[in-house]
Amino acid sequence: MVKVRLEHNILGANELLARKNRNIFSTQDLLVINLMSSPGSGKTTILEKTIDSLNGKLKLGVIEGDLYTDQDAQRIEKKGVRVVQINTEGACHLDAGMVDKAFQELPGDNLDLLFIENVGNLVCPAEFDLGEDLKAVVISTTEGNDKVTKYPLIFREAGVIVLNKIDLLPYTDFSLERFREDLAQINPLAPVFLVSGRTGEGISEWNEWLLREVSAKRA
Amino acid sequence: MVKVRLEHNILGANELLARKNRNIFSTQDLLVINLMSSPGSGKTTILEKTIDSLNGKLKLGVIEGDLYTDQDAQRIEKKGVRVVQINTEGACHLDAGMVDKAFQELPGDNLDLLFIENVGNLVCPAEFDLGEDLKAVVISTTEGNDKVTKYPLIFREAGVIVLNKIDLLPYTDFSLERFREDLAQINPLAPVFLVSGRTGEGISEWNEWLLREVSAKRA
Numbered sequence: 545m546v547k548v549r550l551e552h553n554i555l556g557a558n559e560l561l562a563r564k565n566r567n568i569f570s571t572q573d574l575l576v577i578n579l580m581s582s583p584g585s586g587k588t589t590i591l592e593k594t595i596d597s598l599n600g601k602l603k604l605g606v607i608e609g610d611l612y613t614d615q616d617a618q619r620i621e622k623k624g625v626r627v628v629q630i631n632t633e634g635a636c637h638l639d640a641g642m643v644d645k646a647f648q649e650l651p652g653d654n655l656d657l658l659f660i661e662n663v664g665n666l667v668c669p670a671e672f673d674l675g676e677d678l679k680a681v682v683i684s685t686t687e688g689n690d691k692v693t694k695y696p697l698i699f700r701e702a703g704v705i706v707l708n709k710i711d712l713l714p715y716t717d718f719s720l721e722r723f724r725e726d727l728a729q730i731n732p733l734a735p736v737f738l739v740s741g742r743t744g745e746g747i748s749e750w751n752e753w754l755l756r757e758v759s760a761k762r763a
Numbered sequence: 764m765v766k767v768r769l770e771h772n773i774l775g776a777n778e779l780l781a782r783k784n785r786n787i788f789s790t791q792d793l794l795v796i797n798l799m800s801s802p803g804s805g806k807t808t809i810l811e812k813t814i815d816s817l818n819g820k821l822k823l824g825v826i827e828g829d830l831y832t833d834q835d836a837q838r839i840e841k842k843g844v845r846v847v848q849i850n851t852e853g854a855c856h857l858d859a860g861m862v863d864k865a866f867q868e869l870p871g872d873n874l875d876l877l878f879i880e881n882v883g884n885l886v887c888p889a890e891f892d893l894g895e896d897l898k899a900v901v902i903s904t905t906e907g908n909d910k911v912t913k914y915p916l917i918f919r920e921a922g923v924i925v926l927n928k929i930d931l932l933p934y935t936d937f938s939l940e941r942f943r944e945d946l947a948q949i950n951p952l953a954p955v956f957l958v959s960g961r962t963g964e965g966i967s968e969w970n971e972w973l974l975r976e977v978s979a980k981r982a
Contacts, residue, residue, distance in 0.1 A: 582883070583906060583910055584801055586907070610913060663886065664914075665855070667855040668887070686903065686928065690834055694830060695830065696831065711934075
């Protein structure tokens with residue numbers, strides 16, 4: 545039973561650091577969103593479109609999680625947004641300690657909204673609290689209709705759900721009706737946004753919601 | 764450094780069981796393929812189309828890996844193929860011990876080809892040898908062009924690569940040229956099949972290759 549005990553220890557240590565992060569974010573009135581999805585669901589593209597569409601209305605920061613590369617951080621940097629890259633060196637999720645270190649490296653302060661883009665993975669990231677306010681789960685219409693029931697933990701924990709690649713809906717067998725039915729069973733409360741990171745469809749509604757959440761955090 | 768040592772132990776124990784599996788598969792002249800991908804890349808759909816298209820030319824078995832459900836195993840069973848479900852209860856990959864137990868439950872013997880469909884995840888499954896002959900990695904055109912460079916381990920370990928959802932290529936920004944260039948850097952030897960699990964395009968070429976590999980294993 546060594547494995548189980550060790551996992552408890554790792555999660556216990558993570559909880560302490562997540563609490564530390566949450567306190568720091570809270571004293572800065574900073575809304576923090578942990579962005580999670582399968583590889584290739586379009587997290588970074590959604591961030592790019594979100595930055596463009598917000599057009600300076602919020603002071604943004606991004607922490608990018610990736611196994612080895614800084615490709616996503618480079619894309620965010622091109623948009624003029626403050627970004628720090630975490631390379632997990634093969635680890636399949638971010639943890640609160642990595643976010644603690646990365647946040648200390650994030651230039652400047654007085655941010656309104658911090659996105660933490662997790663490693664592309666629907667399993668492991670869901671188990672680690674980073675100290676965020678909200679977990680946002682991105683899923684795309686091309687991933688099939690069984691993801692909500694097959695990966696229930698991450699969808700249950702989601703504070704908001706973004707269905708991406710809505711532009712490809714006509715070319716897939718994805719059923720919006722079944723998607724909503726499955727979510728109603730597992731997580732009936734999380735708002736769901738239908739967007740296309742490629743065309744920008746639905747991004748303004750998503751941004752309106754972000755603006756409201758940032759205000760609510762400050763209130 | 765407890766964590767590192769434990770991981771070594773887990774991997775060491777896994778290696779022993781993988782060797783055991785490999786010996787059993789070998790004495791039965793059974794070709795075993797470990798099928799891996801992101802969630803929603805289309806592994807199960809490709810298996811369905813493969814079964815239909817092989818039309819009894821090979822005696823097939825399937826071991827299905829999933830966190831909690833048996834949705835994929837039910838789909839395979841409908842095709843009249845012998846299947847055993849492994850539920851990892853939240854674990855993010857299969858290991859050799861799970862496959863050992865599942866194989867003992869697989870009805871009948873004298874199989875030609877065994878597919879092991881791993882948990883949908885591009886990170887963790889790549890680290891665990893199951894005793895298979897080949898790792899097959901499925902990636903789809905809708906997942907973007909950065910997956911090969913962002914998840915190098917799984918693509919490096921692949922003995923064969925299947926690019927799925929080729930029917931959606933015209934509606935995406937996916938570049939076949941860049942995909943081939945990235946693979947040339949990381950894994951220039953693995954054959955690449957372009958298929959559509961939805962339309963069946965490319966499945967016959969993939970099946971011709973499977974038939975040749977089964978023959979080669981017996982020779």
